Every structure is written in C-alpha cells, then in structure tokens.
Amino acid sequence: MDTLHSRMSPLRRSGRHGGDALFKGLTAAFAVLIIALLADMAFEMARTSRLSLAHFGWQFIRSTNWDPVRDQFGALPFIYGTVVSSLLALVLAVPISLGASIWLSEFAPGWLKTPIAFLIELLAAVPSVVYGLWGIFVLCPLLRNVVEPLLGKMFGSLPLFQGARQGFGMLAGGIILAIMITPTITSVSREVMKAVPNVLREGSFALGATRAEVVRMAVLPFARSGLVGAVILGLGRALGETMAITMVIGNRSEISASLFSPSYTMASVIANEFTEATGDLYLAALAEIGLLLFAVTVALNIVARLLVWRVARSPV
C-alpha cells in the first residue's frame, strides 16, 4: 500500500494492475460454470441411464410393464400420468390465471393491484411439500366425500367420472398442480400484457370501446403469442413438479380413463423408488425417466421463452 505522495514514481506498469485481467477471467469462469453445469446435467443423466437406453430403446416409452422384480421397465404409465395430470392442471389453471392477470393488468384499481398481485405471488412461495400435506389431509378427503360423489352423480355417464372414489388420484393431482402453476402463468402473462403499448389501448378507447372490448380488440391479439408462452411455462412447471403430486396422486402405475383413479407421474416414481432401487438396470431406468423429464421441460422452456420474448422484447 503506497501513500498519496509516493506515486510521483514513474508511470510504468507494475504487476499490481494485472488485477483487471484476473478479475475478468474469474468472473467469466463463474459465468461459464453455468453453461457447464447445464451441459453436465444433461450428460450425467444420459450417462446414468445408458444401460436402460441401450437395453430397451424405444420400447421404454411404449411399454406399460413396470416390473422391477423381473427387470422389465416400461415408462408409459408414468408418461401418461404426467401428461394427463399436467393437462388437467392447465385446463383448470389457464382460465383462472388469465382471468386474474387480465384483471390485474387492465381492470384493477391502482391501490388493489399490489396487494392482490402479492397474494398471488405468495402462492408460489408456499413449499410444494406443504401443498402436498394439505392435499393429503384436506383436499383428498374433500374430493372423496363431497366432490367426486357429486361429479359421479352428475356426469357418471362419462368414463372420466366413473370408478372407485378414494380422493387420491388424477383429479386431486390436477387440482393441486393447477394451484401451483397459477402464479407462474399469472405473473408471466402480466409481464406480457404490460409490454403491450398503451397507444393500442388508447386507440380502441378513442373509438368508444368498453374496457372489455379494449382487451379483446387491442391487448389480447398483440399479447397472444406471449400468453401462449406463459401457458407453456406453466406446463413446464407442472411437468416437473414432484412432491405435492406424489403425495396426492395415489402412486399406482395404471392407465385409466377415469379422473378418480390413482395414477403415477414420472417425477413421483423417481422420488419414490430411486433410493430403494436395487440393480443397475432399475436405477438406469429411473434415470432414463429423469432424462426424459429433463429433455421435455427444457424444450418447452425454450419454446415458451422465445414466444414470450417476441412480445415482451426482453428475456423474461
């Protein structure tokens, strides 16, 4: 450390100021680490599952036979469970989320906006396992005792609503997923609608449109692809959700048309069976399910962000 007056010394560089290059290199290394981690994730999962990949090939996603005892692994039931529960979640969550985000963006009085938006964001702050706990002891009994008998009586002719009612099952899973993805879809939709230029709204207002018509004529068409992106982001979140759905979906690998019957998702089977998996093939099969999940959610994520970016003009 030199003093203020000692810098009358010559101006030549000393080694001390190589600090800049070192700093840039260090921060760059950490930044690159992120790319490396992502790549390694993909690589690791491929590696751990290669036994199963080699052994089963495409049969893996076509077969419904999941039999650890006989070393037979077909992932179709889990794929079915994941896809159907997530789609059900979308069916329930999208109208709610879009309605809420439109209200927050276009209709809400200023003083209400922040508290309501905050409450919806709090939905995302509650840990997944707490939702699962609530699901087991509150939602599922409610479904078993009240909702499902009602649905069975009213729509029993549809295969969707037939069969034994335990509360735990696809419907419970769909509902809980819907609750959990609502904040995601809502907040991204709000961002997208914020990006709609105000001049478009003003143009419609000037023509004498009601607020709802302004939304329909000016906001939604412009925001459409971004809203689709928001929904896809919600779908991605639903596909990857583990704890809450494991706790309410029943965890039985069967494929059934009824919403009341239990099911099994990809994330759930991994969570339940991974630590007890005996045998390399078993582990590899579970890892392959994880790889599938990873690949699908990454792909959806990329598509969704491209769509949102097109409207919002900035990475969200």
Added chain:
Amino acid sequence: MKTGPATATNGQPTRPTRGLEELDASSRDLTLHNGARASVPVPEGKEAKISTEDLRVYFGKTRVLHGVNLAVVKGAVTAIIGPSGCGKSTYLRCLNRMHEITPGARVEGRILLDDQDIHGSWIDPVLVRRRVGMVFQKPNPFPTMSIRENVLAGITLNGLRATDTDGVVERRLRQVALWDEVKDNLGRSGSSLSGGQQQRLCIARALALEPEVLLMDEPCSALDPIATARVEELIHELKESYTIVIVTHNMQQAGRVADYTAFFYMGELVEFDRTDVIFTQPKESRTEDYITGRFG
C-alpha cells in the same frame, strides 16, 4: 518563426496550425506519421504541461480526430470549444486515457505529460489518472458514500494511505467553497446535495488525489447559472495551482475563464491562441464563422 505546412495522409496540404507569431518563440518541431514536418506551438516563456503530437483517434475504422498538435500551458486554463461532434470530448478523454474505456477506440500519435509519452501500453493508465484528474458533465458523487467519504474516495478506493484525513476533507471542501455549506453534516449522502454542490464535491474529490492537471468535460452544462458562476469562480482560483483543460460548448464561458482557447472542428484542431485573440482576431475563417454564430 514560421511553422512548416503539414500534409494529411491523402497528400492534400492541410491548414497549418499557425498563429501565435507574436507569442511563439520556441515551438516543438516534430515529424508526422506521414513524414511531413509540423510543430506544436508553445507560447513564449511558457511551459507545456500536457501536449499531444499528431494525435489520431479511431473508433473502429472511422477516424474521429485527425492529427491534433496541441500543447496545454502549465498553470493556465485552456478551453476547447467547437460544435457538437467535433471531437472535443474525445480529445479531452485521451489526455487521461479515458478513451480506452470505449470499446473499439484506438489511438495513434503521442500524448505527452511533462515530456513523457503516457500513451504506450507499458504505461499504466491507472497511474496516469492519478496525475491527470477529471470532472464530468453530469455530477456523479457516489450515492452510497457520505460527503466525507466521497472526498476521500480517490484515496480509499485506491488503497492509499493519507495522514490526517479530516484535514484533507476540510482543506478540499474549503478549496471548492463547499466547506461552510456542509461542515455540519459531513455524514450526509453525497447525492443529497444540490446539482451545483454535487459538482463542487466532485471537483473536491478529484483534487484530493493532488493531480497536476484537471480535465473538465462541460462541467457546468448541467448546472443553473448561479451554480455555474460559482464553479467558474472556482476555476479562477484553482489555476494558481493546477493546469486546467475545460471543454465547453458555451463560448462565453470560454471567454470568461480561459487563458487559451483551442477551436476544434470536425476532428481537427483549427486554431489555438490566447483567448482574447481567438475571440477578437481569429485567423481562420472557420473560427470566425463559429464564434460569430454562423453555425453552431
């Protein structure tokens, strides 16, 4: 003593940077990059503190400063005037090597501080900037630091040790006529002051490092007239101890504060002389056109 004509790279003769016949006794002769001879005019009896020889600046492929030969006189105020985009700020920032921050900026020629070329890559720009300080157009005190910490920022951020920091703070704040206004609460954030006070704080901060040269890039353009007057007063006092170069788009300001004035136009130094000469008997028609307001 006449100066020889300088030739530009395309072979066309450029206007020589003449003038100063009545002042010039010793000019520094030099050879330009294209082999032509030129000289950097230095007023008689005066010393050049910081000067540039054949300074060319490129942004990417575009050349924005064309061979500037200018000597800044020690212990005086030199103003750089000219229309927007003429390269005045670019030139100023070369003098403390701040141009390097802009990506794609390239400099050729020599920049001399007390006859030492500060431009080479073997010279540490950080050390240059401790001897050549800078004040910017928009006052920029550090918002997370108090007034006291702002004054000492140059010292503390550089890890230097100074004895009697309280004394340093008081002396510098008195120097910029800010002491009486803030002495009761030096712990206040730097950004809680008015614009003019903030700018004077930035000047105090620059002075705390005891530079030899002070560069000022349009220091008053963001200030109201009263604050401007106080900063100009300050410049008058400071020139006793420092060499000052001030870029200004306000000609009247140059007339008020500067001993010497350089007129830049389209990346060239068109004319350099004592301020009173530039404004009353300019030698170049372009200079005359500018100061009479034929173009801005």
Added chain:
Amino acid sequence: MNNYRYRRLIDLSIRGACIAAVVIAIVPLVLVLTYVTVQGLSGLNLDFFTQLPKPVGETGGGMANAIVGTLEIVALASAIGVPIGILAGVYLSEFGNNRLGKSVRFAADVMSGVPSITVGLFVYGIIVLRTRQFSAWAGAVALAVLMLPTVTRTSEELLRLVPDSLREAALGLGVPRWRATLKVVLRTAAPGIATGVMLAVARVAGETAPLLFTAFGNRFWSASINQPTASLPVQIYTYAVSPYDEWHRQAWTAALVLVVLVLLLNVSARWALHQRVRAS
C-alpha cells in the same frame, strides 16, 4: 341503445368473471395457510424445537435435527451459490455483451426451468455416487445449483441499473476496473441484490425433491456435513405419508415452521424492495 346496453352487460360480466378468477386463485392460499396455522399450532411447543424424533409409536419428540439441518444446508447452499451467482452476474453486466454472455443468459434461463428432482439426480451422480454416501453438503450443492440462475440474473439486472457515470467517476479517479466494479458498482447495487438473494434463498429453503437423494435424511443428529442430514421439508414428507397420527400432527407443526420461515424471508425481501422504491 340496445346494442350499447348489451355491450355494457358483456363488459360487466367479463369484469365479474375476472374478479371471480382472482378470488378462486386466492382461496387455496387462504385455505392452505389457515389449515397449516390451525393444525400446526397445536403441536407447537418447546419440545418440537429441542428434541429428536422419537421412535415410531411413541408420542412426543420433536424435529430439532431437521430444523438445524435445514438451516445448515440452506446456509451452505447460500455460501456456495450466492458468491458464484453474483460474480457471474458481474461478468454478464460488465463484460458480457458478447456471444459468451448471450449463451450464459440462455443457459441460466433454461436452468431455472429444470425440474428440481433432476437436479437431485444430477448431484446424486456427481457427488453421492462418488463419495458413496449421502451428505449435507451434497444437498447444499443441489440447492446451490437451484438458486444459481435466479441469483445470477437478478445480480445482472441490478448491476445494469447502476448508471455508467458512476463507473466513469471511479475510473477517472484512477481506480482500476476491478476495484471500481467491486467497491463502487457492486456496492451501489448491493441492497437490490440482497433482496433478490433473499427471495432465491426462500425458494430453495422449501425444496424437498433435490434433497431426497442427496442429504437424504436422518433420525438423529448428523455428526458432520459429510453425513446424511435431516431437513424440515424431507421430514414433513416422510411424516405426512406415514400411517401414524402422531407423525401427522408433527408434520403440520413442521409445515407451520417451514412456512413461517419462507414467508418471513419472502415478505421482508419484498417489503425492503418496496421501501427502497418508495424512497427513490
């Protein structure tokens, strides 16, 4: 004017539908929080915070090890993830307007959407398999990976908000770039970054899936971070899916503690942000 009345009606019904949507969205939050509070309060006593879990069938006991375990793992995870994330954010903001920067941002965005259970699988592969045991620090690494994208992007955004004039001021004083970035730019952006970090920490504190195959769980105290460690979320899960009423009761209490912890972090982070936005 029939048409106009009709349009007004449509407008009102759409508004009504949207308000209904908002209410439906918020109802589960209220329900969950209420149940957790009501059910959890009954089991809240000193024992819960100080005692270890009792064997199956016995009443009483607590989750002291899980609470400490969560604090330990989250602290470790922050110690790993926060510095890396902030420095990566520094790179993106100060030097990152190039292809490398674009790729890093893209990777961070993709990573933030990866299911947390796959992160658990990943860390299982690179750490647990190699060290041949479950450990607290493996769990911490998994959580660090989860928080990394958020911390990085938040840091970058906030550093970009620092005006260039401050960087110039520091450089003009002859401060080398690295010192100017750390001591001026980072310091100016620090409050905002702290908020972002708190939110990221709140999110990973509640994660269960990544801990299932990394920290695993423990009925006793863990002697070191190299051993399987109990954590609140995993404990809640284990107890909730068990057939024992006593364990169910404790699961609610644990959920209450976890929710309070997470909400406290969340709310104070947002409140601090709100205060600063108001002050500026």
